[in-house]
Amino acid sequence: MKIGAIPDIVVSRLPQYLQALNLMKLEGKQTTSSQELGERLGFSAAQVRKDLSQFGEFGKQGTGYSISYLSKQLQSILNIDRIWDIVLVGAGDLGHAIANYQGFTNRGFRIALILDNDPQKIGDKIGQLEIQDFALARELIRKAGIEIAMLTVPASVAQTVAEEVVQAGIKAILNYAPTPLKLPPNILVQYLDPLIQLQHMTYYLAK
Amino acid sequence: MKIGAIPDIVVSRLPQYLQALNLMKLEGKQTTSSQELGERLGFSAAQVRKDLSQFGEFGKQGTGYSISYLSKQLQSILNIDRIWDIVLVGAGDLGHAIANYQGFTNRGFRIALILDNDPQKIGDKIGQLEIQDFALARELIRKAGIEIAMLTVPASVAQTVAEEVVQAGIKAILNYAPTPLKLPPNILVQYLDPLIQLQHMTYYLAK
Numbered sequence: 001m002k003i004g005a006i007p008d009i010v011v012s013r014l015p016q017y018l019q020a021l022n023l024m025k026l027e028g029k030q031t032t033s034s035q036e037l038g039e040r041l042g043f044s045a046a047q048v049r050k051d052l053s054q055f056g057e058f059g060k061q062g063t064g065y066s067i068s069y070l071s072k073q074l075q076s077i078l079n080i081d082r083i084w085d086i087v088l089v090g091a092g093d094l095g096h097a098i099a100n101y102q103g104f105t106n107r108g109f110r111i112a113l114i115l116d117n118d119p120q121k122i123g124d125k126i127g128q129l130e131i132q133d134f135a136l137a138r139e140l141i142r143k144a145g146i147e148i149a150m151l152t153v154p155a156s157v158a159q160t161v162a163e164e165v166v167q168a169g170i171k172a173i174l175n176y177a178p179t180p181l182k183l184p185p186n187i188l189v190q191y192l193d194p195l196i197q198l199q200h201m202t203y204y205l206a207k
Numbered sequence: 208m209k210i211g212a213i214p215d216i217v218v219s220r221l222p223q224y225l226q227a228l229n230l231m232k233l234e235g236k237q238t239t240s241s242q243e244l245g246e247r248l249g250f251s252a253a254q255v256r257k258d259l260s261q262f263g264e265f266g267k268q269g270t271g272y273s274i275s276y277l278s279k280q281l282q283s284i285l286n287i288d289r290i291w292d293i294v295l296v297g298a299g300d301l302g303h304a305i306a307n308y309q310g311f312t313n314r315g316f317r318i319a320l321i322l323d324n325d326p327q328k329i330g331d332k333i334g335q336l337e338i339q340d341f342a343l344a345r346e347l348i349r350k351a352g353i354e355i356a357m358l359t360v361p362a363s364v365a366q367t368v369a370e371e372v373v374q375a376g377i378k379a380i381l382n383y384a385p386t387p388l389k390l391p392p393n394i395l396v397q398y399l400d401p402l403i404q405l406q407h408m409t410y411y412l413a414k
Contacts, residue, residue: 174408185249198316205395
């Protein structure tokens with residue numbers, strides 16, 4: 001991930017703060033504190049204050065944070081005070097699970113295009129969306145002006161697929177395939193690989 | 208994540224090094240350098256050297272690292288020089304995708320138990336494994352001596368499910384449900400939430 005003026009590790013915690021705030025909202029809460037936010041996420045109150053202070057003054061000494069105000073500010077900082085269209089490449093089990101996931105829209109995202117190269121799948125629908133031919137990727141992605149791709153393809157083809165969608169104008173890739181991608185440095189890449197997370201935990205488990 | 212003598216952020220990079228090494232092995236390579244490892248993962252060579260040096264001396268000045276030796280050392284450090292059994296809770300699309308994923312076994316893990324509370328699903332098979340009743344969670348998890356759970360359940364029930372599996376002896380949870388879990392501090396929790404990762408990228412996208 002690119003590093004700007006603000007450390008990337010701090011940026012990576014903002015979506016977690018936002019998620020915790022959304023839950024508090026659902027619970028009917030209106031204000032919170034750095035203490036409470038930290039407890040929900042396993043960070044110290046000092047850490048929460050320090051992270052948020054990098055972006056501005058969002059709370060008042062003694063009264064804490066307004067949940068709706070802080071949420072709106074974080075949404076604006078994360079550029080999700082709009083809806084981003086996503087192209088999903090790979091319509092297997094995992095692709096279906098993601099395409100059917102209801103949580104995207106009210107959190108800033110919408111699956112707008114689903115691509116696969118399997119003739120058996122092309123033309124099928126997932127929800128309202130028809131699975132389209134990956135051979136048309138450049139044309140379809142460009143026409144829709146999509147900048148974000150989620151890859152749920154086999155590891156063996158992930159690199160080729162990633163290069164193709166980058167050619168089509170994709171600037172950020174969330175990669176579910178268990179393989180690192182080698183792409184130009186201006187392309188943002190994040191990985192969702194359960195093995196990486198599991199192995200991270202076993203380091204501590206056996207101690 | 209618990210913090211020990213070695214910073215957790217360093218620990219979190221070890222599975223990524225291991226993944227890159229495994230790919231190099233598949234490509235037929237026998238040795239690598241901190242430069243090459245870094246390039247594959249987007250870290251500097253200095254970062255790679257510094258990270259690995261926290262755990263020992265694995266390479267030789269000038270000749271670099273033996274890929275198979277370094278892999279074995281990392282597997283041992285991450286405690287995956289054995290197979291860990293996993294209980295998967297939630298047999299929806301995502302649960303099916305994970306249960307059918309072939310990449311676990313040769314990387315230290317095996318789905319050993321699948322649970323759901325839907326009478327329509329209980330008794331069905333995914334691959335060789337029968338979906339069993341979540342009502343029997345404590346008994347089945349204890350009997351199998353399983354310490355790791357993957358949760359692919361709706362967010363609304365994730366907390367209850369997590370508490371139940373912790374009662375059964377689970378010590379580490381990989382949570383796919385888009386909600387933070389509040390659990391005793393000795394329980395390891397990692398999250399796989401695409402929204403968190405997408406929002407992390409959009410911070411940089413619109414700049």
